[in-house]
Amino acid sequence: MNTYLTSLLFLVPIFLLLSRTRRYSKRIPPGSLGIPLIGQSLGFLLALHTNTAEKWLEDRIRKYGPVSKLSILGKPTVFIHGQAANKFVFHNNSSILANQQPESFAKILGDRNLMEVSAPDHKRIREALVSFLKPESLKQYVGKADEEVRKHIEIYWKGKQVVTVLPVMKILTFDIICSLLFGFEQGKQRYQFLYSFQEMLNGFWAIPINLSFTQYNRGLRESVRAQKLVKELVQEKRVLLEKKGASPRQDLITFLVSMHDEDGKPVLTEKEIVQNVVLSLLGGYETSATLELAVSEAVLQEPQEIAKSKNSGESLTWADLAKMKYTWRVAMETLRMVPPVFGSFRKALTDTEYNGYLIPKG
Structure with a gap:
């Protein structure tokens, strides 16, 4: 009797797991997760680097339809496409989908950036950033941006027979953002940061294998260096504000450091300022330079x-x-x-229905 009961207790969980798997398998989107950890990452990353990512996704849609499963950057993922997909992602409540990026993004950018935090922290940080970017604030930065453009034309365009536009436009975007967000003047410090920043970007879109020779590892190392540099800037701006040697709206870092609530407490922590300034640079760099008129x-x-x-x-x-x-x-x-943001990641907080398919929790 004891043997029978033990066998039953052992078999019941297996039976439940198998029945749940069979039930899921009929409703999980079509497609393949591929090789563990690698999945479809190599093909996807190659398409990104060769500027053929849209074609890569269009091929998936032709093969599997607008909903399919795959493995990207080490995680099982469901890809959804179309207007209904946009509505599902952007209008769903926060108890179903979380605003969470792949692990490689979080490891490189940190856990207190706007793409990782949830409400009410998301609302607090977003309102602080948006306050700096109001039209009445931006008016005073037109002259600063104009000055950066003039320097850029002198260095990269004047006297050249041929100019490869996109790479130099990305440099211009970086220079303008550095000027407005950091108060960086052109020089060694700015270009040291450019190198670290580019390695961070490469690390985002890399298979998250943390070995010394991998691009992901270089992205992690340069993230530490870049955030250390921004942290030093935050401390410098704080000292300048205390000595009345800076205007709160002269750049984003100074503005965020100067923000306090009704009780006199800082609106953002130093860690939140550092990570979200880097995120703002990423957002501007990746989207502005790719807008082709x-x-x-x-x-x-x-x-x-x-x-x-x-x-x-x-x-x-x-x-x-x-x-x-x-x-x-x-x-x-x-x-x-042609939206400037290639795609958006979310995490399913619960088993979720979409277009007749099941997106499992996680």
Whole structure:
């Protein structure tokens, strides 16, 4: 009797697991998880590096439809595509989907960045960042950005017969963001940070194998170096504010350091400032430089007319930008057709139904 009872207790969990697996297997999206840890990461990363990621995803959609399973960056993943997918991801409540990135992102960026924290921390950090980016704040940075553009043209464009636009546009974007977010002047410190930042980006999109020779490991090492540099800047800005040697709105770091609640406590911790400043740089660098405008006579006409109205060496103003209405519409239409963010990750907090398929918890 005891032997029978022991056997029964042993077999029941196995039976339940097998029945649950069979039930899941009929409803889990089509596709393959591939080799453990590797999955489809190599093909996906190759497509990213060769700028063919959209075609790679289109091939999946033709093969499996708009919902399929795969393994990316070491994690089982469900890929969903289309307007209904966008609505499902962006309008679902936080008890079903969490705003969580792949482990490689979290390890490199840290656990207190906007993409990792949940409400109410997400709301608090987001409001602090958005406060800096209001139009009334941005107006004072037009001249600063104009100065960076002039230096950039002098270095990378003037006298050149051929210019490969995207790489130098990314450098320009980095320079402008460094100026506005960090208050970095051009020089050794800025370019040391550029190297660390590029290695971090490469580390995001790498198979998360933490060995000394891997790109992921280099991304982790350079993340430590970059965050140390930003932390030193935060401390410098804090001292300057205390000595009345800086204006709160002169750059993002100074602004975030200066923010306090009604009780006089800092709105963000030092760790949150460091990680979210780096995240802001990532967001601007990856999206702004890839916005390609359709070059037409109408788009060229507006800036040419503004240039004619300016004296030699005179900086652009917010009023000048406001005149470029057609250019703005072209930019918005380009963003509508080709969103600058390649994709968005979420984590299923519970077994979730979508389009007749089951997305298992996790």
